Amino acid sequence: MSHNVTITGQITPEQVPMLAENGIKTIINNRPDGEEAGQPTSAEIEKAATQAGLAYKEISFSGNGLTQQHVEDFADYFNQAEQPVLIFCRTGNRSTGIYEVAKQMDLLDD
Template sequence: MSHQVSIVGQITPDQVPVIAENGFKTIINNRPDGEEPGQPTSADIAAAAKKAGLAYKEISFAGSDLNQTHVEDFADFFNQAEQPVLIFCRSGARSTGIYEAAKKMDLLDD
């Protein structure tokens, strides 16, 4: 099975219905709350995801703080998540990093 993944920068709660309309089934958030003023909270995005019928998981970490636990938590959730999956952080770089780390460690199901 090939992964159906899109990695993007910060999303907002009002974008979640459009994300659902575009066929996504799961959202993974890699951005901690409070990184910058006005940033949507994980709770607000989670509520929008639930309302839109999407699965949601926060696996947040500061840019330089990615560790094995984050990667394993990500892989455990990703492997059981309904695809396609939208993964986001501030710019997409963190999300790309955790996804690539999980692939490199062979933690993602094929």
């Protein structure tokens, strides 16, 4: 099975219904709350995801704070998540990083 993944920068609760309409089934948030003023909280996005019928998981870490535990938690959740999956952080860089590390460590199911 190939992965059906979209990696993006910050999303807003208002965008979640459109993501659902476009077929996204799961959202994974890699961005901690409070990184910048006006940033939507994880709880706000999770509420919108729940209302739109999407699965939601926060596995957040600061830019240089990625740990083995983060990668394992991400892989465990990703492997059971309904695809397509949208993964986001502030710019998409962190999300790309955790996804690529999990792939390189062979933690993601094929």
